Amino acid sequence: MIRAVVFFLVSALFTESKTAFYDNPVAHFTVADSVNIEINAIYDSLGVLSNYNAHIITPVCEEDKCYAIEVDFYWDQIGRFHHYDTVPGKGLTKLDHDPFTESDFIKLKNILNNSNSILASYTKEELVRNTRSSDVDGVSGATIKEIQESVINGAVYSCFTLWHIANGLAVDSLQKVTKKLFSRELIKNLVIQDDQEINYFLINSFSERDFTDYLPEILQTILQGKGYYAKNAVEKIPSEILSNILGQGFFATNFTRLDYFAQVAFLKKISTKSINEDLKTTLRNNVDNRNSYKNDLIKVLLDDVND
Amino acid sequence: MGARINLEPYPALGNLVNEIGPELGGNAQQKTYYEDDKKLKAVLNESNISLFLNYHANRVEMDGNKIVKVIAQNLETGEKQAFSAPLFADCTGDGTIGYLAGAEYMSGRESREKFNEPTAPEKADNLTMGISVQWFSETTEHTSTFPNIKWGLPWSEEKSFAITRGDWDWETGMGKDMINETEFIRDYGLLVVYSNWSFLKNHHSEKEKFENESLKWVAYVGGKRESRRLVGDYILTENDLTGRNLMPDGTAPTSWTIDLHYPDAENSKQFDGEAFRSIAEHIKIYPYPIPFRCLYSKDIDNLLMAGRDISVSHVALGTVRLMRTGGMMGEVIGMAASISNERKAIPREIYQNHFSALEKLMLEGIGNPNLTNNQDYNLGATLMETGSIK
Incomplete structure (x- = not known):
């Protein structure tokens, strides 16, 4: 009910300007052929675009062990990744269900906020040497040296996947939406x-x-x-x-x-x-x-x- | 090759560098990396260039403040060759032509207060950047020996470097006379390479690891970084670079950090002050267009400069001394020379009365603009404007 009221108030403000007020989700894209990510626009109290967010649920496999990651992502008005939040009750884990430590969370923040990460130029298959390709989205092998600093041990694919969601796929779509707004x-x-x-x-x-x-x-x-x-x-x-x-x-x-x-x-x-x-x-x-x-x-x- | 080409405000500068620049990067690599043939061919294909290799310029003839002739001697035959011209460009690195002509020059490190540079030492001194004698060994199927030399420096495991390649940081001679002691410094560079190698092959506790290593190349021409800097109508200094103090006569942009080298402290201690390893300290800057007034001598009316002998402070040299930047300076003074020829103007007159012609040439560029940029390695930690026009 409140949401509907806000919607009407906000849309009333827009009758004079040429702004369109888009229904959420404003953008969506697919990860790993199967996971659908939906991005929502967030507006401030005056109905002006403030930032974007998405609730991410994606399966990741680290060395044949697969589990789901769940986080909230936030981007700024021009599609730059801003920050992430963990979901209460759904902490981040590494291989063998090892929970993220405090420093892992900080490292993840630094990885995701680095739009120039070398992760940009690697495919998933190139992350480890001696990969054994398999149907189960999981490979084993030693993480290549150049990548090591840009990932968290035991959470290589999580970092890779999350980085690409944060910095790759979302940016263009979000910029298109912003332009329309x-x-x-x-x-x-x-x-x-x-x-x-x-x-x-x-x-x-x-x-x-x-x-x-x-x-x-x-x-x-x-x-x-x-x-x-x-x-x-x-x-x-x-x-x-x-x-x-x-x-x-x-x-x-x-x-x-x-x-x-x-x-x-x-x-x-x-x-x-x-x-x-x-x-x-x-x-x-x-x-x-x-x-x-x-x-x-x-x-x-x-x-x-x-x- | 280092630093960037094709930058604002003259994005066409660097097209010629791209035409002749090698595609592979790296110091102390196999000679094929450096594609010397490509450069030679490019020059030989130009009908307007006469190339005289292996000549050493060692005399000038003057008429007042103008150089009339440069006389050079063939290194192999001793034959002398005189070059008469209305205009000369000193790209010797050592500012040799300017020096011979009596141009004012700077050398060593200026004091902090001279140009108000935060990175300059408190007192002026001679601790310039050094000469690198680089080297590498190759792995062979057979084992090889190396003489257990008696004429090397006293060595020990602690002092030794158990490696197979000596890169830019095998740098020595800081504080010495970079003009008159060049060969002595280079000789010392060779001495330490051979002393170290002899030790690795004959005495090191892990010498078996070097049994299949064989010295393949040791530089006999030391890589000099700094000697004389000829004074122009403007001296570029640290604050211009860090403050992005853009000037109307800006030309080729220097990119790269302000990259200054110092003797490695530990190595210096171990070798009684005669260090042969160095460290680099970097200050990140945005690309900065070098003023045209830094590219001609203030005393010699018909002398242009490009490379590491231009009108900059020691600190500013830290960024202008990169190869691609030098190449772009070369493009600019080439353009200036064409204007000089066309309008019978000396460089200072170009700055005063014909600069718009140079600006137009810089906007057009020379060299082939349609080639893919293969100079996209070793670009350095230059600050770049985020976003740029698309």
Whole structure:
């Protein structure tokens, strides 16, 4: 009953924005040909996507002994694995039903949170040497040396399976869902985290319409950007949008704060037909006394405008 | 080969490195790994390159602040060859051409306060990175002996290294004169390799394990890391790198960590301060585009530089000294040379009056852009921006 009420309240909030409110599960995929994992979107009190979770139940076999793992997984808004929770009464075990120790739990956390783990490049069969393939999803043999640090002894296949659920299969699906849920509130929530990976996710995902709708937020990320983010963001924003009133106002004010390469990226894209007075002044004040591509571009822009 | 190619802000830089770079990585490996023939063939196929191998440049003729001629001598015949040109590039590593021309240079380690570098020593000294004499043995079906040499250093089981390959960290000569004592340092590097091997083969408690091992290769050209650094219109330092202080005249990006080497303390103690093993200390940085002003001499009007003799502090050298980075610097100064030729401009004039032409060339790149990147090994612990444009 409460859930239904919440649903109606939340959906009422959405009548004005273009956000769809998707029924759970929002995504699902299959592991090991038979196990179906369903992922749910979790929303905050304002109905904005907060994170994703899935209740995982999957069989794993360690050296011919098979048992079920049960955990809850959580991903953030852009599909990065965030953390896991054990299920009360369903502790994690290793070979021979040896329960996980405290340090095993910590090690598992580190393994799952390492999206760059070498587990990414191995198949299940390659995890051990001298494998004996069998119908019963289980093999015996010594764990290869390169893998040892990335797994828990006695729980090699559990680590492997869980890692791939956490970091492989889920990510793309979740990102697709997030894209469908874009709204001003969600974009604001994402941008405020000042997280470069999130910012790149946005500029790589946005349609032209998204850039129009969320230009203020993207411009904000440009100021926060480190390294080549500013340059890359400017390169991604369509020229017409960059040259609109808001875009020009932003660059008129902030041009000198940008690094050289972001400045050049902007100058290459700005459409000369619509440069306003403020931007003209900024550009005039940014001509150096030494020759550079930036200078060339500014001169061309100002000359065109003067014609 | 180490570090990365094809990075922002000029992703086309490195295409030429990719064309000639070997596909396999690793120090002290079989010679087939290094594909010297590939490089030779590539150069011989260029109609605009005349190649003079085995020549040692040892004299210059000047006209004011310009080099007019470089004279080099054939190592085998002694024959002298003069090279006249309007522009020269010193990629000698030792900054030999710049030195002969009277260019200002730096060497040793600058003090902390000189450039305000946290990693620099408190007082300036000469403890540069060292020369590596690498080696490896091969396993043979037959057993082999090795002379029980009497001219080796005093050795013991405790001091010995029961291994079959000496990699980058067989490094020595730190603190010595890297220009004038090169051969002495290399000789010491050989001495310790042979002393150790003789011990392993004749005295080690597990010498049977080495019965079927036979020394296959010991470097007779020591791998030098650091000597002279010619001063340009700008000196790149640690804070530029760690602070990501991007400059408008940035060119080839240095990636890799700031990777500085020091004598191994234990080994140093065991060998009376004459260490031959080293350790590395790394500072992770994001790729940083090297300013063009670091690639030409501030004193010699027509001298470009690329490699480990560019205008950097000792600390900054820790990251620019990588082979792929050096290769990309080479691409850049090659482009600069073409502009110099076309517009009759010296390097400083390129920086002042023609830089946009160089920027355009760097954006275009040279070398074949359609090859698969086979330089994807030994990329180092460079910090990379997470996410990037797709």
